[in-house]
Structures are given as structure tokens and as C-alpha cells.
Amino acid sequence: MTKDIIREIKSGNKEAFEDLYNKYADYALRVAFAVTRSNANAADAVQETFIRINSNIDTFKDENPFDPWFYKILINECRRVLKINSIKNSSMDIMANDLYLSVNRTPKFEEYEDLYFAIEKLDEINRIPIILKYLKGFSEKDISHILSLNINTVKSRLYKGRLKLKNFLKVFDEGWSDYEG
Known part of the structure; x- marks a missing residue:
């Protein structure tokens, strides 16, 4: 279409x-x-x-x-x-x-509010590949083309972004103000 x-x-x-x-x-x-x-x-x-x-x-x-x-x-x-x-x-x-x-805010956003907040806290270097991969559904190859990066760089940024998200979500209940990332 x-x-x-x-x-x-x-x-x-x-x-x-x-x-x-x-x-x-x-x-x-x-x-x-x-x-x-x-x-x-x-x-x-x-x-x-x-x-x-x-x-x-x-x-x-x-x-x-x-x-x-x-x-x-x-x-x-x-x-x-x-x-x-x-x-x-x-x-x-x-x-x-x-x-x-x-x-x-939509009901879907409310269901994933912590995750969206955590994604927003990421540095641009990790946030953009995470958005393109998990919110827009692009492959690593497409992301490497979109961002003009080597595919291994994209994979590394996605991996580090996922680790940061995991850490963000672990400490969410303790409060963001104490977290240094």
C-alpha cells in the first residue's frame, strides 16, 4: 500500500x-x-x-x-x-x-508507564536504538542503516540499553532521585 x-x-x-x-x-x-x-x-x-x-x-x-x-x-x-x-x-x-x-495517556501507556519512563531516562545513544527496535519493530540491520552505524555497534547499544533499562526498573520502587545510572 x-x-x-x-x-x-x-x-x-x-x-x-x-x-x-x-x-x-x-x-x-x-x-x-x-x-x-x-x-x-x-x-x-x-x-x-x-x-x-x-x-x-x-x-x-x-x-x-x-x-x-x-x-x-x-x-x-x-x-x-x-x-x-x-x-x-x-x-x-x-x-x-x-x-x-x-x-x-492511553491505557496501554499506563500499563507500561514504568518502562516508558525508564526508556525516557536512557541516554540518546541507547534510547534511539531501543525505540526503533522494541517500539517500532525494526531489525538490527535496519537500525544500523537508519542510524548510519555498524551493526555490531547497534547490537552493543541495544544490549547496554537493555541492561540500563533492567537496572532502572529494579530501582524504580526505591525512587529515581537516588539513581545515578
């Missing part, structure tokens, strides 16, 4: 791009929020991702899977936005994010 949409976009069908946006926007926003930890930064990254997709769709090779290409652009945009906005979140931003999470 996605390949059909891409063919339509390449042929000049403007409505097909809207279909592509509708198919990917929500998931992209969730991934971008998990990477950037900010609603505003996530929205900026997703917007820029779709702009780049639209202007570079002709370079996409139809025989390749679309998802890794899309998420590579999204992750790069998240990184670019984070670099531009490298100033730490103010306490107002943190409160806004906490409010967003509490208002937009």
Missing part, C-alpha cells in the same frame, strides 16, 4: 502525499517525542521530516522498503532539532511535557 502511495506521489498526485502523511504522522510524532523529549521539538522534527520526504521522494528507490528510509530522515531531523535547541528544557517545558503525558 505504501509503495502505491509513493508511486502516486511521484506521478504528481498531491492527495497521495496527504495519505502518506495520515499514515505516518502519529507514529512519527510518538517516535520524535521519545527521541527529543519535547512536544515542540517533536512537532518541528516531524514537520521537517515530511518536508524532506516531499522534496526528496524522487530519490527514493521503489525496490527499497520505505519505513527505514522514512525513520532515518525522522531521526536525523530529531537530532538536528536537538542540536539547534541544545539549551536544556526549562522547568516550564518539563511541566508542559508532564501535563501532555498525563492528559494524553
Whole structure:
């Protein structure tokens, strides 16, 4: 289905791009929020991702899977936005994010709240591969392509990320403020 949409976009069908946006926007926003930890930064990254997709769709090779290409652009945009906005979140931003999470929480999120909180605590180097592998379902090979890393580096980051998550979850009941990671 996605390949059909891409063919339509390449042929000049403007409505097909809207279909592509509708198919990917929500998931992209969730991934971008998990990477950037900010609603505003996530929205900026997703917007820029779709702009780049639209202007570079002709370079996409139809025989390749679309998802890794899309998420590579999204992750790069998240990184670019984070670099531009490298100033730490103010306490107002943190409160806004906490409010967003509490208002937009779904039952599934509540079931896994500790895990999502632990993932959010990971450093970017481990958080992004964990998100791509376990929340988006990409293979290590796809992740290595998306992040432009050696597959063994991806495996190492996933392993270390899982260990950190395990440690985070062990100490969760004792309180996060004492944990150094």
C-alpha cells in the first residue's frame, strides 16, 4: 500500500502525499517525542521530516522498503532539532511535557508507564536504538542503516540499553532521585 502511495506521489498526485502523511504522522510524532523529549521539538522534527520526504521522494528507490528510509530522515531531523535547541528544557517545558503525558495517556501507556519512563531516562545513544527496535519493530540491520552505524555497534547499544533499562526498573520502587545510572 505504501509503495502505491509513493508511486502516486511521484506521478504528481498531491492527495497521495496527504495519505502518506495520515499514515505516518502519529507514529512519527510518538517516535520524535521519545527521541527529543519535547512536544515542540517533536512537532518541528516531524514537520521537517515530511518536508524532506516531499522534496526528496524522487530519490527514493521503489525496490527499497520505505519505513527505514522514512525513520532515518525522522531521526536525523530529531537530532538536528536537538542540536539547534541544545539549551536544556526549562522547568516550564518539563511541566508542559508532564501535563501532555498525563492528559494524553492511553491505557496501554499506563500499563507500561514504568518502562516508558525508564526508556525516557536512557541516554540518546541507547534510547534511539531501543525505540526503533522494541517500539517500532525494526531489525538490527535496519537500525544500523537508519542510524548510519555498524551493526555490531547497534547490537552493543541495544544490549547496554537493555541492561540500563533492567537496572532502572529494579530501582524504580526505591525512587529515581537516588539513581545515578
